[in-house]
Amino acid sequence: xxxxxxxxxxxxxxxxxxxGPLAAFEIAGxxxxxAYDLKLVATTPGAVSSSGAATLMAEALVDPPGPxxxxxxxxxxxxxxARDETLLDHVRAVTASGRRVASVCSGAYxxxxxxxxxxxxxxxxxxxxxxxxxRFPKVRLKPDRIWTKDGSIWTSAGITAGVDLALALxxxxxxxxxxxxxxxxxxxxxRRPGGQSQFSALxxxxxxxxxxxxxxxxxxxxxxQPLTVDCLADxxxxxxxxxxxxxxxxxxxxxxxxxxxxxxxxxxIAAEESxxxxxxxxxxxxxxxxxxxxxxxVRVFGHPPQAxxxxxxxxxx
Numbered sequence: 001x002x003x004x005x006x007x008x009x010x011x012x013x014x015x016x017x018x019x020g021p022l023a024a025f026e027i028a029g030x031x032x033x034x035a036y037d038l039k040l041v042a043t044t045p046g047a048v049s050s051s052g053a054a055t056l057m058a059e060a061l062v063d064p065p066g067p068x069x070x071x072x073x074x075x076x077x078x079x080x081x082a083r084d085e086t087l088l089d090h091v092r093a094v095t096a097s098g099r100r101v102a103s104v105c106s107g108a109y110x111x112x113x114x115x116x117x118x119x120x121x122x123x124x125x126x127x128x129x130x131x132x133x134x135r136f137p138k139v140r141l142k143p144d145r146i147w148t149k150d151g152s153i154w155t156s157a158g159i160t161a162g163v164d165l166a167l168a169l170x171x172x173x174x175x176x177x178x179x180x181x182x183x184x185x186x187x188x189x190x191r192r193p194g195g196q197s198q199f200s201a202l203x204x205x206x207x208x209x210x211x212x213x214x215x216x217x218x219x220x221x222x223x224x225q226p227l228t229v230d231c232l233a234d235x236x237x238x239x240x241x242x243x244x245x246x247x248x249x250x251x252x253x254x255x256x257x258x259x260x261x262x263x264x265x266x267x268x269i270a271a272e273e274s275x276x277x278x279x280x281x282x283x284x285x286x287x288x289x290x291x292x293x294x295x296x297x298v299r300v301f302g303h304p305p306q307a308x309x310x311x312x313x314x315x316x317x
Contacts (some may be wrong), residue, residue: 002037003173006067008087008110009042009058012077015050016159017104021071024166028182032174039067043086051076061086066094069169074105074125074158082113091116095152102154102169104162111155112136120150125158144300163188205251205258212236212250220262223286227259259286264300267293271305278305 005025007018022038029036042048042058049055070091072078081087091114095101103111108124109132111117118138129143142148147156147165156165163186171179205216215236219227232255233243247255267285270276278290287293294304301308 002034003068004037004039004062005069005071006039006041006062008061008070008072008090008107009040009048009056010073010075010077010081010084010087011049012051012075012080013048013056013073014075014105014159015052015054015056017073017075017107017162018056018071020160021104021162021166024163024170024182024186027185028170028174028178030185031178031181035174043084043090061090064093065097066090066099069100069102070094071166072101072103072107072110074103074107074109078106078109082109084110088114098152100152100154100169102156102165104156104165105158108132108155109135111153112139116153117155120153121148122150122153122155123148123157124155127158145302160188205253205261210250212247216258216262219259220266223259223263223266224284225286227286229255232259260296263287264296267305268297268301268308271309272311281305 005022007022009018018040022040025036025038029038039062040048040056040058041061043061045058045060047055048058072081072091087110091101091111095114095116101111101116103122103124105125106128108117108122112122112132112135117136119140121140121142123142123145124132126143129141132139133141133143140150145157146161147154147168149168154165154169156162167179167183167188170182215232218235219232225231229240229244232247233240236243238246244255247258251258253261263285267281267287270281270285271278274281278293282288282290282293285293287296297303297305297308303311
């Protein structure tokens with residue numbers, strides 16, 4: 001029997017938040033004909049304008065018990081939609097029925113406003129995490145995740161992460177083989193694990209090429225060295241105390257946290273893209289001990305390095 005996947009849209013949506021996942025489900029349906037019935041829905045049926053001027057045609061919200069999966073898109077209009085009681089009631093009803101409910105990017109504001117994220121893990125676009133956390137303190141926000149799953153509730157980060165979310169849903173429905181073939185057809189990575197970081201460690205720490213850019217570039221090229229505060233301060237020609245204070249003020253993280261992020265990013269890339277033994281990766285990226293590296297991976301990415309390697313290999317075969 002076909003699974004009804006309904007994409008809830010609204011004025012000023014980010015069009016890729018809806019059409020990206022929709023394309024993934026549509027392609028999956030080619031490999032498993034009849035698996036999905038796809039609909040764009042809105043509280044007011046008809047033409048719905050996106051923030052990019054393109055218009056989508058939406059049907060009415062699906063009557064209870066609702067769709068098999070409800071996916072709420074994101075975009076500039078999501079804050080207004082988070083005050084749409086008709087949409088919020090629909091989200092609550094679908095959630096109460098035990099069906100899957102998901103959001104892409106700022107669509108998480110709608111789920112949170114409906115109360116279905118209270119006490120649950122969730123994520124959203126990295127640029128919105130501070131505002132989201134302030135507005136919805138009951139949500140267990142995971143600001144660095146690509147996507148999250150907590151029971152029947154799924155959320156994803158911004159824009160293209162919606163495709164990662166869709167691939168994970170497809171894998172749950174139809175198996176990894178169909179999800180992998182869908183990813184190949186989309187020419188995307190199969191499939192970024194939910195725990196993977198939303199962005200480059202270096203871009204996150206130093207997005208604008210600030211005062212410590214050259215130091216961070218040097219550190220990334222010398223991860224096999226201790227890279228203590230004293231070492232970095234000496235490289236920056238500053239006293240350790242002044243360096244630690246200035247670095248945290250400039251980047252928003254401590255020197256130790258910045259170094260860990262650089263080590264983790266380099267180790268993840270090596271684990272996913274090279275056949276090198278984990279003990280050598282741990283040595284070359286400065287973790288030293290592979291068990292120490294494993295614990296850091298689980299804490300930050302949600303998976304040990306061996307699991308990320310297996311996922312990367314299954315996606316490239």
